[in-house]
Amino acid sequence: MKKGIWEDFDGYDSINEEIKASHITASKRAFELDFADQYIKRLHPDRLALKIADIIQETPTTKTFRLVSEDNELPPFQAGQYLSLLIEVQGIRTSRPYSISSQPNQIGYYDITVKQVKNGLVSTFLLNHVNIGDSLTVSGPQGNFYFNPLVHDENMICIAGGSGITPFMSMIREIVDRGLPRTLTLFYGNRYADDIIFHEQLTHISDHFERFRYIPVIEKASQDYQGQCGLITADLIKEVAGASEKATFFLCGPQGMYDFCLPQIEHLGIPRKKIRKELYGPPLDICKDPGWPKEIERDRLFSVSVKNGQTISAPAASPLLVSLEKGGVVPPSICRSGECSMCRVKILSGKVFQPADTPVRKSDSQYGYVHSCVSYPLEDLEILL
DSSP: OOOOGGGGSTTHHHHHHHHHHHHHHHHHHHHHHHHHHHHHHHHSOSOEEEEEEEEEEEETTEEEEEEEESSSOOOOOOTTOEEEEEEEETTEEEEEEEEBOSOTTOOSOEEEEEEOOTTOHHHHHHHHHOOTTOEEEEOOOBOSOOOOTTTSOSEEEEEEEGGGGHHHHHHHHHHHHHTOSOEEEEEEEESSGGGOTTHHHHHHHHHHOTTEEEEEEESSOOTTOOSEESOOOHHHHHHHHOOOTTEEEEEESOHHHHHHHHHHHHHTTOOGGGEEEOOOSSOSOGGGSTTSOTTSOTTOEEEEEETTSOEEEEETTSOHHHHHHHTTOOOOOSOSSSSSOTTEEEEEESOEEOOTTOOOOHHHHHTTEEEGGGOEESSOEEEEO
């Protein structure tokens, strides 16, 4: 091959060597980036295909599903986080978040504990139609409701209601298994004694570990019930836990529990920064929200037009995300509680109602984005997914 004239330029040889070296470095760098990307996806996967290895009957209306991976170990999680189950039921593609109730110091399996929800589409399907050996698709572990030993107080006061016990079960199991230096007091409220999930396990742990106290509280107890009855009040918390100014409070349960317990905790002089509350799905009855416009009837139907797509009907009192899924339009969703913003849509025309405490980012509000899982139509809408 004929020699190029540029090869006689001063410094050509040194520049040529630098070019060769840069090619080698770039190739190595590309390999490193690809390796890092694979490692991150392994720790934080978008989707996991899992198999049901066991089903444990916890109460007459509650089961624990033990999920395992068929080919890889499971990514790690923090006690209190959840998985979002991606599922199709009765032709409706939807998702549901379920807290992991197993301990994070092992990743051989995930446990999710499912309680029957009245008229619940997914809970009914899981409890009545899913069997050992079936496969499920879930998200990687998600959520911000967990204790951080570097940030939160050593003294933890936890208040659970119903199936809100599940993230606390993961925390308690980790603290006990690892011998973590934590003092944990658990108030667990249920309507009836038969509703208590993990009662025997919690009683056993309480009997054997001095730094864990377990107080089940039954709202509608039978006459022969010997335990604590009524509601979880400030007086009860003070009686059991004593001075709690140096404690971090954790709450997980239905909205009614928050409405009652948060003022009780504040009555003890606990600042909001010391209270961590898990989001627990959309309100059961949005029409009871103080800000709901009284002139809008719950069954009123509105038209929702998806730009460059189809048009569906949406009841006023049903979350926009639910109406979209029933209409065959499936935005991505994870938490379904207004926190993660995965299901956000842009409102091009029309108005929606969102509860006052919905954590919408300022930039989203500025450009018309809403969280469809906690947004309710007040007018005919045009939206952009």
